[in-house]
Amino acid sequence: xxxxxxxxxxxxxxxxxxxxxxxxxxxxxxxxxxxxxxxxxxxxxxxxxxxxxxxxxxxxxxxxxxxxxxxxxxxxxxxxxxxxxxxxxxxxxxxxxxxxxxxxxxxxxxxxxxxxxxxxxxxxxxxxxxxxxxxxxxxxxxxxxxxxxxxxxxxxxxxxxxxxxxxxxxxxxxxxxxxxxxxxxxxxxxxxxxxxxxxxxxxxxxxxxxxxxxxxxxxxxxxxxxxxxxxxxxxxxxxxxxxxxxxxxxxxxxxxxxxxxxxxxxxxxxxxxxxxxxxxxxxxxxxxxxxxxxxxxxxxxxxxxxxxxxxxxxxxxxxxxxxxxxxxxxxxxxxxxxxxxxxxxxxxxxxxxxxxxxxxxxxxxxxxxxxxxxxxxxxxxxxxxxxxxxxxxxxxxxxxxxxxxxxxxxxxxxxxxxxxxxxxxxxxxxxxxxxxxxxxxxxxxxxxxxxxxxxxxxxxxxxxxxxxxxxxxxxxxxxxxxxxxxxxxxxxxxxxxxxxxxxxxxxxxxxxxxxxxxxxxxxxxxxxxxxxxxxxxxxxxxxxxxxxxxxxxxxxxxxxxxxxxxxxxxxxxxxxxxxxxxxxxxxxxxxxxxxxxxxxxxxxxxxxxxxxxxxxxxxxxxxxxxxxxxxxxxxxxxxxxxxxxxxxxxxxxxxxxxxxxxxxxxxxxxxxxxxxxxxxxxxxxxxxxxxxxxxxxxxxxxxxxxxxxxxxx
Numbered sequence: 001x002x003x004x005x006x007x008x009x010x011x012x013x014x015x016x017x018x019x020x021x022x023x024x025x026x027x028x029x030x031x032x033x034x035x036x037x038x039x040x041x042x043x044x045x046x047x048x049x050x051x052x053x054x055x056x057x058x059x060x061x062x063x064x065x066x067x068x069x070x071x072x073x074x075x076x077x078x079x080x081x082x083x084x085x086x087x088x089x090x091x092x093x094x095x096x097x098x099x100x101x102x103x104x105x106x107x108x109x110x111x112x113x114x115x116x117x118x119x120x121x122x123x124x125x126x127x128x129x130x131x132x133x134x135x136x137x138x139x140x141x142x143x144x145x146x147x148x149x150x151x152x153x154x155x156x157x158x159x160x161x162x163x164x165x166x167x168x169x170x171x172x173x174x175x176x177x178x179x180x181x182x183x184x185x186x187x188x189x190x191x192x193x194x195x196x197x198x199x200x201x202x203x204x205x206x207x208x209x210x211x212x213x214x215x216x217x218x219x220x221x222x223x224x225x226x227x228x229x230x231x232x233x234x235x236x237x238x239x240x241x242x243x244x245x246x247x248x249x250x251x252x253x254x255x256x257x258x259x260x261x262x263x264x265x266x267x268x269x270x271x272x273x274x275x276x277x278x279x280x281x282x283x284x285x286x287x288x289x290x291x292x293x294x295x296x297x298x299x300x301x302x303x304x305x306x307x308x309x310x311x312x313x314x315x316x317x318x319x320x321x322x323x324x325x326x327x328x329x330x331x332x333x334x335x336x337x338x339x340x341x342x343x344x345x346x347x348x349x350x351x352x353x354x355x356x357x358x359x360x361x362x363x364x365x366x367x368x369x370x371x372x373x374x375x376x377x378x379x380x381x382x383x384x385x386x387x388x389x390x391x392x393x394x395x396x397x398x399x400x401x402x403x404x405x406x407x408x409x410x411x412x413x414x415x416x417x418x419x420x421x422x423x424x425x426x427x428x429x430x431x432x433x434x435x436x437x438x439x440x441x442x443x444x445x446x447x448x449x450x451x452x453x454x455x456x457x458x459x460x461x462x463x464x465x466x467x468x469x470x471x472x473x474x475x476x477x478x479x480x481x482x483x484x485x486x487x488x489x490x491x492x493x494x495x496x497x498x499x500x501x502x503x504x505x506x507x508x509x510x511x512x513x514x515x516x517x518x519x520x521x522x523x524x525x526x527x528x529x530x531x532x533x534x535x536x537x538x539x540x541x542x543x544x545x546x547x548x549x550x551x552x553x554x555x556x557x558x559x560x561x562x563x564x565x566x567x568x569x570x571x572x573x574x575x576x577x578x579x580x581x582x583x584x585x586x587x588x589x590x591x592x593x594x595x596x597x598x599x600x601x602x603x604x605x606x607x608x609x610x611x612x613x614x615x616x617x618x619x620x621x622x623x624x625x626x627x628x629x630x631x632x633x634x635x636x637x638x639x640x641x642x643x644x645x646x647x648x649x650x651x652x653x654x655x656x657x658x659x660x661x662x663x664x665x666x667x668x669x670x671x672x673x674x675x676x677x678x679x680x681x682x683x684x685x686x687x688x689x690x691x692x693x694x695x696x697x698x699x700x701x702x703x704x705x706x707x708x709x710x711x712x713x
Contacts, residue, residue, distance in 0.1 A: 054709045061705065065698035072691035094150060094191035096136045096184050097125060098143070100202035101168065102175040103570070103648040106326045107203065109234040114203045115170040117232040121201050121673050123162045125230070126153070134192050137161065140202070141171045141571065141619045143183035150192060169596075171619035172326050173571030174645030175208025181216055188225060197226040203233025204659065207650040214664040221665040229659070232673040236651040238268025242319050243298070243646055245330035250561035251391070252336045253371040254310050260303045262317055262330070266293040267651045280316045281305050290319065310338040312566075312639050314592075314623055327649040331623060331641040335562035339371045341390040342555065347379045347397035347426050354535070357396040357424065360542035361534050364551040372555075389417060391560040396534040397424025406435045410443060414523025418558035419443060421527065422534040423489040425451070439494075443527050445502035445520035446491035458509035459483045459516055467505050468528065468557035469517060472550055479546050481509075485539040488531040491515050517554075526558040567641045574615040574640060576626070578603075583611045584636075587628030592639070594622050601626055618642050 099122055105115035112120075122137070129135060131154055137147040148161055188196050198220075220227065243263040252258040266272045272293040279286045293299050307313055316331040342365055344358040354360060358376050366374045377385070379398045387408045395401075401409075413419050421436075421444070429448040437444040458481040461473045472480070485508060493502060493515075505528075506517040518529045532538045541547050565576050574589070587601035602614045613626060621644045630636050660668050 054705070058702065058705050058709060061698050061702045065695055065702060068691050068695040068698060072695060076691075092132050092134075092193045093195040093197050094134045094136075094188070094193045095129065095197045095199060096138065096187055097122060098138055098140055098180065098184060098198065098200045098202075099165070099168070100140045100175065100200070101170040102140060102208065103170075103172045103326050103644050103646070104175070104205045104207060104233075104324070104650075105170050105203055106172075107234060107236070107239075107324045107649075109237060109323055113170075114233050117673055118201045118203075119165055119168065121230050121232050122165050125199060125201070126158055126162055126165075129153070131155075136187055137165070138184070138187075139168070139171075140175065140177070140180045141173045142617070143180050143187075146187070149187070150190065169620070171570060172621040172642075172644035173617070173619045174569075174648035175205075176571075177208045178210055178212045178216070181213055185216065185220075195226075196224070197228065199228045199230065201230045201232060204229070204231050204654045205233060205236070205648070205650065206652040206654050206658075207648045209654065209662050211662070213662050217662070217666040218664040221667075226669070227663070227666055228669045228671065230671050230673060233653060235653055236267075237323070238270065239324050239327070239649060239651055240272055240293070240319060240322050241265045241267060241327045241646050241649055242317065242330050245303070245315075245317050245332050247332075247334065249556050251340060251556060251559050252307065252334050253340070254307055254336055254338055256306070256371060258305050258307065258334065258336075260305070260315075260332070262301045262303055263298060264290070264293060264301060264319060265298040266295060267649075269295050271295050275320045277301075277317055277319045279303060279305070280314075280318075282313055282315075288317070307334075307336040310336050312336075314639060314641065316623075316641075324649055326621065326644050327646045329621070330643055331567075331621070333566035333639055333641045335566075337371075337562065339373045340392065340556075340559050342372060342374045342392045342394065342559070343382075343388070343390045344374060344376045344394045345379050345382045345396065345398055346376055347395070347399055347424060348535075349378050357422075357533065357535050358394065359535070360547065361394060361396065361551060364542075364548040365555060367548075387412070389415075389560075392418040392420070392555055392558065394420045394422070394534075396422040397426050399426040400428055400431055401435060403435060406443075410522070413443060413525035413527060416524040416560040418525060418555070418560060419522075419527045420530065420554065420558070422530045422532070423448075423451075423538075424533045425537070427489070429489070440502075443520070443522055445518040445527060445529050446493050446515065449490040449492055451487060452490050454485050454488050454508060454510060454514065456508040456510040456514075457481050457484055460507045460509050460513070462503075462505055462507065464503060464505060468519060468526065468554050469505055469550060471553045472506070472546070475546060475549070479544075482544055483539070483541045483546065485516075485532050485541070487538040488514060488516070491518065491529070491531060493518075525560070528554055528558060566639065567643070568618065569645050570619055570621050570642050571617055571645055573617045574613065574626070576613040576638060576640075578611040578613055578636075582631050584628040584630060587613070587626060589615050589618070589624050589626050589640075591620075592623040592625055594620075596620060596622075599624075601628065603628070613638070 099118055101115060105113065105118060107114050126135070131152055134150040134152055136149050136151070139147075147164060151157070153161060184198060188198070217227065241264070243265050245260055245262050248259040248261055274292045275290050277288040277290050279288045288301070288303060290301060291299060303317065305315060313334045313336055314331065315334060316329060318329040321328060344361055346356050346358040348357040350356040350359075356376070362374050362376055365372050383402065383405060387405065389412055393409070393412070409419065427448075429450070432444065432448050436442045437447055458477070461467075461469060461480075463473070464470070488508065493504070502518065502520040504515045504517070505519050507513045508516045514531070516531055520527045532541070534542065536542050565574065568574065583603040583605045585603075587603065589599040589601055591598070599615050599618065603611055604614065605611050613628070618624065621642050624640050624642060626638045626640065628636055656668060656670065659670075
């Protein structure tokens with residue numbers, strides 16, 4: 001038993017006062033023989049036993065009252081179970097020790113991080129286990145590869161295992177307890193002994209715990225599997241998280257400003273003062289000024305970079321350090337391109353300048369923009385040509401499209417090619433609906449109804465996140481009001497259409513708020529439908545400066561993105577399609593910014609004669625480079641950026657009732673980690689309330705008994 005105020009225990013000495021007073025009172029009486037007393041002796045003799053019992057009972061209650069008073073103010077705590085008692089089981093047992101090594105375990109509120117405390121706790125647990133038990137030690141992020149598997153450890157093997165545990169690095173992957181426990185369940189099914197036990201050493205942060213685990217724990221409870229938790233976590237006390245670092249557009253071009261957005265969250269209770277972040281571009285470090293971030297708020301910080309050559313480039317952004325360092329850095333692989341390939345399919349070519357359907361589009365995309373390679377093709381010729389894979393295809397007033405060409409377009413767009421469709425007098429609306437809309441399953445985002453006259457003054461941009469034309473909201477109302485269409489194609493979005501797949505980005509400023517621009521996501525690509533023509537037949541907009549901005553912004557946002565899986569989150573495996581046909585024999589994944597053991601790569605060819613590079617789950621954040629030998633091209637490399645799973649840094653810890661909700665029928669067995677050495681004890685219970693009730697009972701009993709004894713008899 002422990003006491004929160006042990007010095008007050010000195011007052012228990014006063015519990016001897018009633019006994020001393022009792023003894024002194026007995027000595028105060030002088031024995032005098034008096035004749036009439038002889039007659040009283042006979043009466044007193046019969047009551048002697050009752051009187052002694054009453055006096056001793058009164059003395060005991062008074063002594064107990066004094067003891068209860070001083071014990072209560074000393075605030076005793078019932079002793080928790082020590083580690084040996086906590087781990088004791090009857091008979092030989094098969095034990096699985098699970099070490100949480102997720103990102104949140106890097107949280108360091110004191111002189112040790114949570115993961116360092118987990119290593120100490122693991123060592124102490126291993127020292128308490130006997131050689132007769134079989135033991136498995138696994139990491140939560142990699143349960144399929146235990147450090148040891150159902151081993152009987154002698155002293156030498158135990159020391160080797162403890163040394164290995166002490167050298168373990170923690171990962172930057174997130175917690176996924178359901179998948180971890182499923183692997184543990186498979187190991188328990190292979191256990192030798194009928195007594196089975198799982199010891200989970202974790203910080204008990206909420207991330208990664210889902211209701212799915214309840215069914216598994218219920219089954220374990222029925223199978224008499226014992227689950228014990230060792231809580232080594234601190235209570236979260238504020239954190240700042242660099243949530244993401246994303247490109248504002250789908251493409252990055254040489255010698256052009258590339259804009260990114262960093263999302264920073266301040267999960268603390270205090271504002272984060274403005275400071276400097278560090279932006280690293282291909283090894284060159286540049287400071288970036290951060291604004292002040294209010295408490296419990298998230299802000300977006302713009303970041304700009306410029307590249308002078310095409311190819312793969314690595315960038316990283318790190319914000320000022322706090323108690324959890326691993327969620328303060330984001331890395332990015334950017335594929336910088338020399339140019340964007342655009343094909344404009346002209347459905348109504350003309351002889352004179354700006355008579356053709358796509359002349360204004362070609363000028364808007366190519367004027368002063370050397371990075372855009374624009375090719376104009378007549379629709380009659382394009383329909384019969386072999387379809388290439390440009391970054392963007394524009395269909396402007398194209399009359400009919402064959403089923404074969406539509407199928408080819410669907411395949412290209414699903415792989416990432418952008419597609420813009422402009423209406424016009426030559427468009428066969430019925431054939432468009434049959435071939436391109438397909439009841440909502442085709443490329444068109446909406447059903448085409450009819451061509452109507454329109455009297456409208458202006459374009460209204462919808463407030464939609466990640467809209468391809470979001471930048472048009474920055475234009476003045478005067479510029480947008482100068483867009484005055486005369487005709488347009490009326491469209492209808494079918495009921496039940498998924499807003500993430502098809503949505504209206506802008507409307508004409510008429511009474512019906514008719515759709516002007518619609519978008520649909522089709523596989524990896526995006527399709528934009530403009531309900532007017534690309535030339536001046538249906539509106540004068542192509543002659544306005546805002547048309548140039550609109551076309552450039554829209555084209556850059558939906559053009560094909562070179563993204564083949566180079567940016568991943570810790571805990572994910574790499575799957576990367578190579579351009580080579582012959583699969584290499586071997587390769588490895590090498591860390592570029594830190595010293596870690598390389599990972600072995602696997603190469604395989606699929607039915608389409610394409611070679612895929614694969615790796616096991618990469619549990620650590622950083623920049624890695626895959627290296628392999630190609631039979632024809634020699635040594636080949638490919639870089640990847642692995643970012644921490646910042647969802648694991650959720651600032652909330654499970655208390656006992658919340659943890660019990662996930663355990664279902666499984667009784668909670670929890671032990672608290674209190675220090676570096678053998679101080680693992682379950683949390684005790686304060687007893688002063690019980691002592692206060694006892695004191696009150698003693699006082700009431702003493703008063704009643706004293707009154708009873710002192711009555712006239």
